Each structure stands twice: as structure tokens, then as C-alpha cells.
Amino acid sequence: MDIQNQEYPPIQAGDIVYVMVRNPHTQDVANIQEAAVVRDPVRSGELNLFLYETHYPMNEEFALYRTKEEAEKAYQYYFGSAGEEVPHG
Structure with missing residues (x-):
């Protein structure tokens, strides 16, 4: 999801976002x-996601959402049960 094109201001350092993380x-x-x-600690001017005590470059590999509600709605659409792990099987 391209959250830069929604009704929100551009993402900047200090913002909190929500991501769907797959096992x-x-x-x-x-x-x-x-x-x-x-801010990326190595590449000046670039932004990272700080998740699980690790820096990840912001790119299309992450489904980013501005609010937890938006993330849960997308989760429900893709996995069936918002915010909970869906067991394999």
C-alpha cells in the first residue's frame, strides 16, 4: 500500500506506522x-523502518499503514482475522 498518496502528510522521521509482518x-x-x-544511519537523507531493534529500508516489500485500524482492516481482508496470527492448515 502506498501511504504517501493518502490524505496524510508525507512520512517523515519520527512517525509511527504499522506493518504486516509475515512469518x-x-x-x-x-x-x-x-x-x-x-533516518537511515548509513545513507544520509533516506528513511528506514525501525522494527524488532533492526533498521529496514523503506520499500515496496513492506505493507505500511498509518493507523492500526487501517492495518487491521487490510489484515482482515488478506488473512481473515485482524491482528491475530492465522494458523497454517
């Missing part, structure tokens, strides 16, 4: 996580 071992398991938008 790397079971692709039909995911959850919603809060992430901070921070």
Missing part, C-alpha cells in the same frame, strides 16, 4: 507490528 517459515501466518520511521 518467514509459514507464509500464511502474519501479524501487525508497530514500527518507527527513522
Whole structure:
């Protein structure tokens, strides 16, 4: 989801966003996580997501949402149960 084109101001360092994180071992398991938008510690002028104590470049690999409600709505659409892990099977 391209949150830059929604009715919100552009994302900047210090913002909190919500991402859907998939389990790397079971692709039909995911959850919603809060992430901070921070300045890239290496590349000046670029932004990162700070999630799980790690910097991740902001790119199309992440489904980003401005509010937890938006993330939960998308989660419900894709996985069926907002905010909860969906068991494999």
C-alpha cells in the first residue's frame, strides 16, 4: 500500500506506522507490528523502518499503514482475522 498518496502528510522521521509482518517459515501466518520511521544511519537523507531493534529500508516489500485500524482492516481482508496470527492448515 502506498501511504504517501493518502490524505496524510508525507512520512517523515519520527512517525509511527504499522506493518504486516509475515512469518518467514509459514507464509500464511502474519501479524501487525508497530514500527518507527527513522533516518537511515548509513545513507544520509533516506528513511528506514525501525522494527524488532533492526533498521529496514523503506520499500515496496513492506505493507505500511498509518493507523492500526487501517492495518487491521487490510489484515482482515488478506488473512481473515485482524491482528491475530492465522494458523497454517
